[in-house]
Amino acid sequence: MTSKPTDTTKAGLAPIGSLWIDGPLSWLEIASVRSFVELGHDYVLYSYGSVPNLPQGAQLRDAREVWANDDIITHAKAGSPAIHADVFRAIMVRDTGRVWVDTDIIALKPFPADLQWFIGHERDDKLLLGNAVMGAPRGSETIRLLADFLTTPNAIPPWLPQGQRKRMQATLDAGQTLNLGDLPWGATGPIALTHFASQTGDLAHAQPTHVFFPISFQDRKLLTENASLDRATQLIGQDDVLCVHLYSRWMRKYTKGMRGGVPARRSWIGAWLDQRQQVDYDALEQKTQVKAAQQERSKDKLDRIDPVAFLTDLEERKAHIPGGANSSPYGHVMLTTMAKDEGPYILEWVAYHHLLGFTDILVLTNDCTDGTDEMLDALAALGLVSRLDNGPWRDKPPQSRGIARVGGHPLFTRADWHMLIDLDEFLQIKTGDGSVNALIDQIVAKKATAMPVAWRFFGSGGNRLYRDEPVVSRFTAAATDQFVKGHGVKTIYRPEPFMKLAIHRPHLKPKFLKTDEKQLRWVNGSGQILDGRKVAWKYKQGQAGYDLAQVNHYGVKSGEEYLMRRLRGDVLNNHSKYDAEYFRTFDRNDITDTGAADLADKVAKFCTRLLRDKGVKQAQALIRERYAAKLARLRASDGYDDQLAELGFAGPDAGE
Incomplete structure (x- = not known):
């Protein structure tokens, strides 16, 4: 034609x-x-x-x-x-x-x-x-x-x-x-x-x-x-x-x-x-x-953290946690994440996972400018988290150098159980009392050492605009179990000397890959036995289980927040990832899932206690001020309405 x-x-x-x-x-x-x-x-x-x-x-x-x-x-x-x-x-x-x-x-x-x-x-x-x-x-x-x-x-x-x-x-x-x-x-x-x-x-x-x-x-x-x-x-x-x-x-x-x-x-x-x-x-x-200057400043070897000094300081900080520090029959249960301008979500995310029972939370930050560092430092002063700058090292991208830093951190070297998730991910536990200890109970009962927990993508729920409210209560529309593209995993596991840390699940070190010397008995999110050697970064259709746990992945949030995230990029420096096609693919609103939202009241009450601290209160005010300014610039920018329309938001949502 x-x-x-x-x-x-x-x-x-x-x-x-x-x-x-x-x-x-x-x-x-x-x-x-x-x-x-x-x-x-x-x-x-x-x-x-x-x-x-x-x-x-x-x-x-x-x-x-x-x-x-x-x-x-x-x-x-x-x-x-x-x-x-x-x-x-x-x-x-x-x-x-x-x-x-x-x-x-x-x-x-x-x-x-x-x-x-x-x-x-x-x-x-x-x-x-x-x-x-x-x-x-x-x-x-x-x-x-x-x-x-x-x-x-x-x-x-x-x-x-x-x-x-x-x-x-x-x-x-x-x-x-x-x-x-x-x-x-x-x-x-x-x-x-x-x-x-x-x-x-x-x-x-x-x-x-x-x-x-x-x-x-x-x-x-x-x-x-x-x-x-x-x-x-x-x-x-x-x-x-x-x-x-x-x-x-x-x-x-x-x-x-x-x-x-x-x-x-x-x-x-x-x-x-x-x-x-x-x-x-x-x-x-x-x-x-800038790169040349960074290379000049960066060293071949990462700065060593003195474990004795760090852990001594940590115990002193934990004495200030409202309600007391968490303990676990499984020892030190560590949660790790990386942050790049996640200010509006930090307080809720930390409070939520502290209430799940994690004993240690480590956050690596990458050149944050929105108050993220200030909030984490305030929470660190209360003993809830430990923050580590994830600056330049050997020309590696933020995620890669972050993995290297976590591997040598005193919290990781002493951890009995570990999990690494992102700040747009919330671990939802559906067994026992809903604590991380209850989840580990299920893993140990199967004589397993790890559980790759499957994502469940949560959609925008039709929310066009950002609202300064908790993520878990604002977004309760999600994908079904059958959404194959959403079957990525984040793994809670028992660290072993023969394992190496990775983003989605730990790996056997190279010298063990071609031998049967080290076996990996793992379970999926429903407690079904897996061969950990064969677990990829995402499950295939029918492999994922959701009965015991899932990772709530709030990958899109509202239309405005998606546009803000697209401007920010991610810890992989992967700015092009967040296009309209990605939004349409992962804006899943097929079922209602209130599992995490059920904790919203407890999280809100704990956040209220934290905000009584002067440092936390000031950091939250700074975050709100800077986010509001960026949001105002976004709303005044050329093509703002066209970008939202491209995501599928042709008019105001119910919150306007």
């Missing part, structure tokens, strides 16, 4: 099409797409999957509209899907009338529709048409022959050397098949196009080299070398040059080790990106300076 131009397309411009198999675009593809969109082209990017960061103004279409082949053809040696793209582009040009461009083509001037022939010489030293740009009048014999050949099973390319063709024919005669992916690199691309254009006489319509390929592959470094800026500008600046090819396979390797993974600012392509503000080079340079 022929795609119709969009309303924003300038009259007289050729419609453009390209292919991206699946996943997010890099700076290179984004630059290519934007270059055409900003010139006014009707641009369609076809894909067999999702493209979460397609530039505004481009259209995303299902690639199956053009070629319904989910079996992506890759080159046998290079592993590249370029072969699939070669077939796709021929079919697309033949059937849609769009002009194909590779996603590493930068448009410099509009492609006029009346040019008609969008094929061009790729080199001056030999006959070779490039197929990075490819278009022809509808009904072109060249394009028809090319598409027919590439979709014909077991076809032998007549443009290959005679010896190769004979070997291929022998393969067919022996009853075997020929696959496009087994052909020599490039055999289905420019060489094939050149062959058929020569055969039909359409070679006469090919544009001169500089129109589409002013910088040849042989001279590609002119695009990236600072010293070559003037020469590249001269070649690319010729009057009838329409675009430039960035040679993505090479470009990715060349820029992989460069600052930010992008070309140097003073190279031709760097200057082009900088001029259009497609790369924030100022931020990259500042980040590099």
Whole structure:
């Protein structure tokens, strides 16, 4: 079918099409797409999957509209899907009338529709048409022959050397098949196009080299070398040059080790990106300076905490806990978490889990600016928690360096039982008196040493706006047991010297993985026996149990809180995770679950006692002030209503 131009397309411009198999675009593809969109082209990017960061103004279409082949053809040696793209582009040009461009083509001037022939010489030293740009009048014999050949099973390319063709024919005669992916690199691309254009006489319509390929592959470094800026500008600046090819396979390797993974600012392509503000080079340079300073400050070894001094201080602090410190027949039952600007939720989370009976709570914080550190320090003064800065170390992300710090902490080295969860997760216990001791009773009764507790995702409950009220009572709508994507686990377990700490469940140390020396008898959340060696980070359908315990995962909360979280990111520095698709996937409101909410009154009363402390009260006031200011900026920002609408909140909720 022929795609119709969009309303924003300038009259007289050729419609453009390209292919991206699946996943997010890099700076290179984004630059290519934007270059055409900003010139006014009707641009369609076809894909067999999702493209979460397609530039505004481009259209995303299902690639199956053009070629319904989910079996992506890759080159046998290079592993590249370029072969699939070669077939796709021929079919697309033949059937849609769009002009194909590779996603590493930068448009410099509009492609006029009346040019008609969008094929061009790729080199001056030999006959070779490039197929990075490819278009022809509808009904072109060249394009028809090319598409027919590439979709014909077991076809032998007549443009290959005679010896190769004979070997291929022998393969067919022996009853075997020929696959496009087994052909020599490039055999289905420019060489094939050149062959058929020569055969039909359409070679006469090919544009001169500089129109589409002013910088040849042989001279590609002119695009990236600072010293070559003037020469590249001269070649690319010729009057009838329409675009430039960035040679993505090479470009990715060349820029992989460069600052930010992008070309140097003073190279031709760097200057082009900088001029259009497609790369924030100022931020990259500042980040590099900050990183260098952090590396200078950071040490190869983590700072050692004196266990005697720490534990002595801890016992003194615990004397101030309202109602007294927790104790357990199982010894030291430790809970660990990591925090990045979690201010509004700290007090409730700590109070809730203290009331479950955990004897020690350790919180690692990552550059918090919203009052999180102040609140934790105030609670630490009361003995409820211990806080540890999780600063830079060996260029590791916050979560990885946090794991390393926990492993050497005095609380962990003395712990008899341990659990690591996030601050948007609340452990809900459904057995005995609802305490962590009652849960360990069930594990020990099975002669087990761990329980991977399954998530249950809780949705927004239709709440559009943030309200300064407890999480467990605001959100009681949740996913069913059958929500497979919600079957991630967090594990309560007995630490052993042969285990190593991890986020979802502990692992055997490498030297024990290939032997049967250490067995792991674990149970799921219903007490069913598991082989801990086979437990992944999430359960498969039917493996999770919810009878004894679950981890309430408040991963989305209200619409506004989700937008705030998206701005903040997480301890993995994974800001792109929190998009509208993630919200729609995990905004589960299928059943009502009030298990944690039933503790809300006890938690509220305990929080009231804590707020009598001057330090806690001041920290809570600071958190509210800073969160209110950030929330006000969010509400006043451009696109605020559009972002909420994208999440599914078209109007006010019941709380407004």
